[in-house]
Amino acid sequence: MAFIKNAWYVACWSNEVKPDALFHRKLLNEAVVFFRKKDGTPVGLQDRCPHRFIPLHLGKIVDDAIECVYHGLTFDCSGACVKNPHGDGKIPAAAKVKTYPVAEKHGMLWIWMGSETADPANIPDYSVLESDAGFATSRGYLHIDANYELMGENLLDLSHITYLHDGYLGSPEQVGADQVLKEEGSKIHCNRWMPNISVPPIFDMVYRRDGKPVDMWTNMTWIPPSCFLLDSGVHEVGGQREDHGWYYGVHILTPESEKTVHYHFAAAMPPGTNMTPEEAATFSALRRHAFEAQDKPIINAQQEAIGDNNFWDMKPVLLSVDAGPVRMRRSLERMVKEDQATEASAVPVKVVRPAQVNAGPAPANA
Ligand code: FES
Ligand SMILES: [Fe+2]
Missing domain, CATH: 2.102.10.10 (Rieske [2Fe-2S] iron-sulphur domain)
Structure with missing residues (x-):
């Protein structure tokens, strides 16, 4: 596409x-x-x-x-x-x-x-990465050999963490999550609520380190065409968010070609998170490992299997967890048509001076 x-x-x-x-x-x-x-x-x-x-x-x-x-x-x-x-x-x-x-x-x-005309006011809000926001941040980059939509589906549908990231981000009971899809303007929210599950190891590290069951949520927002913000965390069963077992995950995709994508990711942990700098570094390394050693080879293999075929022509089996990705795919198809009409009617050469927007400080541990 x-x-x-x-x-x-x-x-x-x-x-x-x-x-x-x-x-x-x-x-x-x-x-x-x-x-x-x-x-x-x-x-x-x-x-x-x-x-x-x-x-x-x-x-x-x-x-x-x-x-x-x-x-x-x-x-x-x-x-x-x-x-x-x-x-x-x-x-x-x-x-x-x-x-x-x-x-x-x-x-x-x-x-x-x-x-x-480019309006910098339309850049998605990732202000949690600003050093004055008070969050502890870490960030990274991966190159993926797949179309950005495949990677986007991976991010919007987090049901895969039970299987692909078992022992890191996932645990078996997550598969029974309540999934709620919400649209807000052009954004899609895909929220999963998982009460009373065994705590996934990475979240145990962010929270109590006692291995006891937790309530967990993964609330992913898609901001078209390819920006994502995850609000994810755990608290004791029946507890509350203020327990500081949560973080924001930043996931941003930029197509390089039809079959490759630049993947920028970051995490922002709120003030009050009970982690030493060493634990925070381990958290960051484990997260990267999940993306690099678990997501990346699967998405690369998926692209390899799809090849040049049209996704819908391959008649994919659809499950309940596909509601978000399907809606995203349909939105992108409509947006591409609108964008192509805009480009077709544009004046051929338009030179715009680069805009400098409130550069702001780089994230804390940039
Ligand atoms: S290729 Fe000759 S000046 Fe650039
Ligand atoms: Fe993943």
């Missing part, structure tokens, strides 16, 4: 774009190069010189512009060629590269790749 272009996507964690260095990544099938101006403002440009198509990230930064490594054409942060060192030095009209609106928010660099 085509990508939705008119949306904010996470390009990378903010601290991956370092001063005086070029950072590049393929996003939505487009090669993009990022750098910071002298004042720190991030810039995103098409990563391909219009002369002989050399990736600009192989060049160097010169006075808030990129000099191509091959013949020295230089492009400023608006994408305009500002120097041709050859012949009479005239700048050919076609010597320009696309520039993308970028914004720095919640410790992440966001990019807008569509033709509609």
Whole structure:
């Protein structure tokens, strides 16, 4: 399925774009190069010189512009060629590269790749990652060899934790969870409530470390097209949330290609969580292990099995737990059509100056 272009996507964690260095990544099938101006403002440009198509990230930064490594054409942060060192030095009209609106928010660099005007106010709220929010944060990145929708379904339907993450995030009784699906505007909430279950090991570490049964919840929110926020935790049976056995899980997907996705994830633990720094580091490492060693190979294998087939043409068996993923898939199909109509009616070349939004401090343990 085509990508939705008119949306904010996470390009990378903010601290991956370092001063005086070029950072590049393929996003939505487009090669993009990022750098910071002298004042720190991030810039995103098409990563391909219009002369002989050399990736600009192989060049160097010169006075808030990129000099191509091959013949020295230089492009400023608006994408305009500002120097041709050859012949009479005239700048050919076609010597320009696309520039993308970028914004720095919640410790992440966001990019807008569509033709509609980008409004940074529409970036999803991940303020729990801000250092002044008081949460202890950890974060990571994985590259997955699958379409972002498959990874999105994995996140929205957490019934798999009983099986795939048994012994980490899951325990057997979770399979009997009450699942409630709610729509709020374009968002979908997929909430699971699991009373009186054996405590999954990771949650035992976040809570009491006594192995006693707990009530547990996983409330996942999908913010289209590919952002997720999980509110998950445990408390004693019949207890209350204020017991501090919970955290927010941040999961953000950015398509790289039809069959690959950039997966940014983070956890934010509220003030008052009873964990030592060592336990917090173990929590973070175990969580990463679950995503990297358990989710990733399964989703990669799923993509391999589906290949180029259309998902619905394969006639997938549908279970009760698929209500959220199916609704997400249908929403995306509708949004893609709307987005394609928008792109088809857009003025072909629109150069927008990169936006700098309230950069804010990076997350606490960035
Ligand atoms: S390829 Fe970039 S200047 Fe020639
Ligand atoms: Fe998982």
